[in-house]
Amino acid sequence: MLISLGPQAFLSSVPVMLIGSYDIEGRPNIMTAAWGGLSCSQPPCLSVSVRRATWTHRAILERRAFTVSLPTSAQAGMADFAGLVSGRSEDKFSALGLTASAGEHVDAPYVAECPVVLELLLRHTLELGSHTQFVGEIMDVKVEASFMTPDGLPDPARLSALHYVPLVNEYYGRGDFAARAFAVGKTVRRQN
Numbered sequence: 001m002l003i004s005l006g007p008q009a010f011l012s013s014v015p016v017m018l019i020g021s022y023d024i025e026g027r028p029n030i031m032t033a034a035w036g037g038l039s040c041s042q043p044p045c046l047s048v049s050v051r052r053a054t055w056t057h058r059a060i061l062e063r064r065a066f067t068v069s070l071p072t073s074a075q076a077g078m079a080d081f082a083g084l085v086s087g088r089s090e091d092k093f094s095a096l097g098l099t100a101s102a103g104e105h106v107d108a109p110y111v112a113e114c115p116v117v118l119e120l121l122l123r124h125t126l127e128l129g130s131h132t133q134f135v136g137e138i139m140d141v142k143v144e145a146s147f148m149t150p151d152g153l154p155d156p157a158r159l160s161a162l163h164y165v166p167l168v169n170e171y172y173g174r175g176d177f178a179a180r181a182f183a184v185g186k187t188v189r190r191q192n
């Protein structure tokens, strides 16, 4: 039996993203975002939804660029802090002892201590209501070398990406391996 919870912004879990930007005075800032995700394969795009009241909102519009750094579950405290405090009033990189590295392809900083980083150019802006959706074209993906498989792919077991569960307001780490994508679905058709 399914119990209706009504219209809610909910998914079972979403990756926690740290949006990096330079503010109007050129200071690097990060904010935590859970509303967003991949939105196109070619060109590769990712969207984030940001409230107008945030310091990051204006920064993305001014530089038309942002980064997304993905924290591990061990970095939950840092991610939560970046979602509780505004760059308008505090230097979050300094408060957290993090390194702001300049993007190589876009005019935005990223968190050097995170194992996965995306660099994005702002391509589309959509007013949705409480949030503005920024669609960024992914100009580069960087993965920490020690988190790669010998085949040169990101190793899901080591990435240990931090996830957030809306409504419940809890963070979770990586789940267990379940099955191979684009493969396990070929084995489940019922035979009549």
Ligand SMILES: Cc1cc2nc3c(=O)[nH]c(=O)nc-3n(C[C@H](O)[C@H](O)[C@H](O)COP(=O)(O)O)c2cc1C
Residues within 6 Å of the ligand: 016, 029, 030, 031, 032, 033, 034, 035, 036, 049, 050, 051, 053, 054, 055, 056, 057, 079, 080, 082, 083, 084, 085, 086, 087, 088, 131, 164
């Ligand atoms: C787990 C979590 C997820 C969040 N997701 C979003 C989000 O998707 N969009 C948003 O506008 N704010 C989100 N926030 C709130 C912002 O991170 C928060 O307002 C932050 O202080 C903004 O920073 P800034 O003013 O330096 O840009 C989230 C906060 C937390 C803790």
